[in-house]
Amino acid sequence: MKLQTIEYYFREVIISMIRNRWMSFASIGTVAVSLFILGVFLIIVMNMGKMASSLESQVQISAYLNDEISKEERADIERMTRDLSAVSKVEYIPKESALKILRERLGDNRKILDALGESNPLPNSFLVTVTSADAVKTTAAAISDLYGVEEVKYGQDVASNLFNLTHLMRFFGVVLTVILSGATIFIIANTIRLTVFARRKEIAIMKYVGATDWFIRIPFILEGIGLGIIGGTLSAIFLRNFYSAMAEKIYTTLAFFPMIEQYPFMNYVTLSLILAGIFVGILGSTVSLKRFLQV
Amino acid sequence: MSNVVTITGVKKLYKMGSEIVAALNGVDLKIDSGEFVALMGPSGSGKSTLMNILGCLDRPTVGSYKLLGKEVSGLSDDELAIIRNKTIGFVFQNFNLLPKLTSLENVALPAVYAGLSSKDRKALALDALKKVSLDDRAEHLPSELSGGQRQRVAIARAIAMKPSIIMADEPTGNLDTKSTLEIMQIFRDLHAAGSTIILVTHEPDIAQTAERQILVKDGKITKDILTAHTDEKIDII
Ligand SMILES: Nc1ncnc2c1ncn2[C@@H]1O[C@H](COP(=O)(O)OP(=O)(O)O)[C@@H](O)[C@H]1O
Numbered sequence: 001m002k003l004q005t006i007e008y009y010f011r012e013v014i015i016s017m018i019r020n021r022w023m024s025f026a027s028i029g030t031v032a033v034s035l036f037i038l039g040v041f042l043i044i045v046m047n048m049g050k051m052a053s054s055l056e057s058q059v060q061i062s063a064y065l066n067d068e069i070s071k072e073e074r075a076d077i078e079r080m081t082r083d084l085s086a087v088s089k090v091e092y093i094p095k096e097s098a099l100k101i102l103r104e105r106l107g108d109n110r111k112i113l114d115a116l117g118e119s120n121p122l123p124n125s126f127l128v129t130v131t132s133a134d135a136v137k138t139t140a141a142a143i144s145d146l147y148g149v150e151e152v153k154y155g156q157d158v159a160s161n162l163f164n165l166t167h168l169m170r171f172f173g174v175v176l177t178v179i180l181s182g183a184t185i186f187i188i189a190n191t192i193r194l195t196v197f198a199r200r201k202e203i204a205i206m207k208y209v210g211a212t213d214w215f216i217r218i219p220f221i222l223e224g225i226g227l228g229i230i231g232g233t234l235s236a237i238f239l240r241n242f243y244s245a246m247a248e249k250i251y252t253t254l255a256f257f258p259m260i261e262q263y264p265f266m267n268y269v270t271l272s273l274i275l276a277g278i279f280v281g282i283l284g285s286t287v288s289l290k291r292f293l294q295v
Numbered sequence: 296m297s298n299v300v301t302i303t304g305v306k307k308l309y310k311m312g313s314e315i316v317a318a319l320n321g322v323d324l325k326i327d328s329g330e331f332v333a334l335m336g337p338s339g340s341g342k343s344t345l346m347n348i349l350g351c352l353d354r355p356t357v358g359s360y361k362l363l364g365k366e367v368s369g370l371s372d373d374e375l376a377i378i379r380n381k382t383i384g385f386v387f388q389n390f391n392l393l394p395k396l397t398s399l400e401n402v403a404l405p406a407v408y409a410g411l412s413s414k415d416r417k418a419l420a421l422d423a424l425k426k427v428s429l430d431d432r433a434e435h436l437p438s439e440l441s442g443g444q445r446q447r448v449a450i451a452r453a454i455a456m457k458p459s460i461i462m463a464d465e466p467t468g469n470l471d472t473k474s475t476l477e478i479m480q481i482f483r484d485l486h487a488a489g490s491t492i493i494l495v496t497h498e499p500d501i502a503q504t505a506e507r508q509i510l511v512k513d514g515k516i517t518k519d520i521l522t523a524h525t526d527e528k529i530d531i532i
């Protein structure tokens with residue numbers, strides 16, 4: 001296509017967006033909000049996935065002890081744990097240390113612990129390290145059978161719950177995508193319909209002098225794409241700000257949470273959102289042309 | 296002379312609820328190259344429907360339409376668009392010019408869709424504007440022209456691609472007497488230069504300009520006469 005033609009189309013699209021400014025505004029807003037919501041879902045699901053797989057690769061088991069047991073009983077637990085074949089290290093963490101670690105992890109939010117006053121609800125525990133991730137489950141089961149061990153916790157256990165949750169989130173994500181795409185395509189189609197209506201005389205003239213259907217369709221599809229790109233870009237800008245704000249918050253409060261690094265991750269997300277915007281733009285305008293242009 | 300248009304047994308049927316309306320109910324028509332034909336008839340008789348089919352804007356429901364010897368009744372939308380572009384020039388009552396384009400750009404429009412270079416487009420458009428004596432208004436917008444001048448621009452656009460047929464639907468319907476005479480003179484000149492012209496009109500005076508007059512009634516051709524000698528060529532009343 002020649003530069004002049006591209007310029008012509010570009011101008012036509014802008015003129016038409018200004019002429020239908022309220023519908024264009026509504027379309028762009030719908031695209032932006034929908035893609036933002038989907039984007040939030042996407043980054044949550046992806047972060048949960050990352051969290052789950054990092055937990056899954058963890059080789060540590062926490063064994064929480066009954067408060068009532070004696071020192072000797074505790075030493076027995078430690079010895080028997082150490083005797084398990086896959087165990088490479090056993091570290092005793094008294095409840096005072098546990099509270100201190102928690103306090104550090106909470107960072108700025110540590111004040112919520114002030115409500116506890118002098119009491120300490122955390123149990124004493126052993127932090128057990130095993131030689132491989134494969135051995136975590138059987139070792140944890142063996143430890144939990146020991147007298148005086150109240151509960152064992154390990155990453156894989158949490159990971160499988162997290163994976164289940166991720167699946168659920170993905171399912172909702174798909175449902176949400178279908179609903180929001182439907183709404184977006186509907187409103188874009190209606191915006192394009194206004195343009196078709198405003199330009200029906202011009203379209204008739206183009207047909208009389210022998211413009212083929214594609215020649216007539218192009219400006220409308222470009223308008224749909226334009227709405228999609230603007231909406232997609234806006235949603236990406238919001239989402240980037242949202243993510244960096246969230247990252248900062250999490251970094252200062254839940255420093256242990258392994259969030260996906262902002263870059264290049266958010267660049268891919270941005271690209272996906274803009275592509276999704278283009279996609280719904282094409283779909284919306286095509287739907288409209290099929291129904292109202294009859295070309 | 297060779298046939299430009301050969302229509303045989305053409306019907307155009309529309310479904311109106313449970314009823315079927317025949318806008319055209321069995322039309323046979325031959326038009327030779329270089330003929331100047333006036334299509335007449337009362338409102339609702341089927342003139343526009345016939346024009347649309349002749350102009351490849353629509354297809355017959357039944358029957359055959361051979362344009363320049365080629366069957367076109369079964370062609371796709373895009374194939375018909377190409378035929379309109381290269382073979383047919385339209386002139387309408389309300390000019391149908393694009394208001395944002397200059398005379399030259401309006402006349403060059405068919406050449407844009409034909410994919411010609413901007414140099415060739417300009418040459419064709421200027422040539423066509425000369426034929427209607429409006430080359431001095433090439434850079435004017437339609438809003439800066441009189442009704443008669445606008446219709447001359449529209450005629451220039453119709454002839455720019457050197458089509459085999461010029462179709463004009465009430466081309467003088469919106470014009471004063473002086474402009475009407477001007478426009479009809481242009482059609483006469485084009486006819487004298489060898490163009491095939493089909494003209495839809497209500498006015499007998501205008502129809503007199505044509506060498507052949509066809510009367511349409513209730514979707515059928517009821518009269519087909521030569522103007523000059525007023526003897527009836529075919530009569531199927
Ligand atoms: N798209 C259509 N749908 C239904 N009926 C139509 C359609 N187009 C034309 N007709 C009918 O066909 C008949 C002929 O119409 P038309 O060709 O426009 O007549 P004219 O141009 O001579 O006034 C009329 O009765 C009209 O109502």
Ligand SMILES: [Mg+2]
Pocket residue numbers: 339342343344
């Ligand atoms: Mg009519």
